[in-house]
């Protein structure tokens with residue numbers, strides 16, 4: 001140990017120093033006064049100090065106090081030739097580790113040091129344990145924070161993933177309220193559209209409401225509150241139970257807190273997410289606020305993208321239809337052919353029980369079925385007489401040309417297949433791929449009958465139009481040869497209704 005001795009008796013000090021060094025202690029320093037001792041303590045560190053109770057410049061107890069203030073953990077052994085009970089008690093109260101009465105033996109000193117070393121070791125162990133506990137606590141705190149961040153990130157990812165999977169606004173609104181309702185503080189939630197210049201909000205989706213207490217489908221909102229919730233600068237607002245009644249004309253009675261989140265497209269508000277939070281949620285976790293904020297931002301972007309996509313698709317079909325119109329305008333005899341074929345085919349598909357989505361596909365793509373004729377030269381298309389074999393082979397390329405034109409424009413495989421296969425035959429003798437029976441997509445089979453009927457009943461440069469009955473007889477002759485029997489039967493119903501309607505209009 002490094003030991004400091006403060007003793008004004010020079011002989012005793014030196015004797016003690018010599019003995020302690022003999023006991024293999026690392027360093028032993030002797031000071032004659034309290035001032036000198038304190039100076040030395042400021043310069044170097046010690047493991048133990050021996051202090052005489054009477055010093056020339058100060059009381060040993062005063063020095064003990066000063067040493068403890070300097071280093072509370074340093075063990076101090078008081079020494080005195082004339083100890084009193086008061087001195088002993090006072091020294092122990094001030095933190096002395098032991099009290100040696102002069103004269104003492106070397107064994108007394110050795111025993112005292114042994115005990116001090118043990119105590120010091122225990123103290124160090126204790127300190128190290130305390131540090132370890134503190135470090136563990138800090139680690140646990142960091143872990144808890146980390147877990148909460150990981151949880152938040154996985155929820156953000158889930159929100160992002162679920163919204164990315166949505167492709168129509170009808171699906172989006174229920175998904176937003178469902179995602180919002182998964183937050184702990186959210187009891188129930190609704191989404192409203194906010195038509196411009198109207199004081200009412202229109203309900204689109206609800207989640208968490210009990211039967212019988214559903215939030216109205218349409219709510220009236222005060223102009224002041226509308227401005228606050230949907231104004232340009234509004235982010236989100238929190239409304240207390242009593243304010244809810246004042247803000248919305250037909251609001252239900254509730255003890256909950258309401259938080260309102262505006263949704264915008266390019267800065268323009270178009271909807272409001274309203275989440276009711278359970279008791280005490282005015283101070284709900286900032287994590288939930290961040291999640292709702294992210295949900296609204298993400299959903300707003302999704303709506304904006306959908307609107308943009310729908311406008312692009314609509315423009316794109318508009319361009320293709322213009323091309324078809326331009327193509328048909330060149331042929332005096334086939335004007336509006338595509339429009340009629342689409343109408344007949346859609347009616348027949350409806351009779352066959354096709355889904356709404358299939359009918360929509362047919363309505364869009366039917367119009368474009370002959371778009372490949374853009375790639376065939378006019379002299380063949382408008383030839384006033386029968387086609388040569390080579391010319392016919394050229395015309396037969398129009399379904400595959402059409403397929404490649406629309407494939408570059410991003411049409412789905414199902415949509416492309418209708419264009420590609422509208423000249424296939426039920427018996428496999430059609431073109432371009434010679435598909436047979438149900439290998440041919442259903443909508444292409446339906447379109448094929450309608451296409452043939454309209455072609456036969458239209459006047460051509462090299463022949464007159466057939467009558468409706470003649471054309472129908474021709475179709476029937478080709479039942480199970482060129483045409484799918486069920487598609488043909490459905491078309492015959494359409495044709496019958498067409499005749500009845502025309503008879504009525506005469």
Ligand SMILES: [Fe+2]
Pocket residue numbers: 369370398422423451
């Ligand atoms: Fe065609």
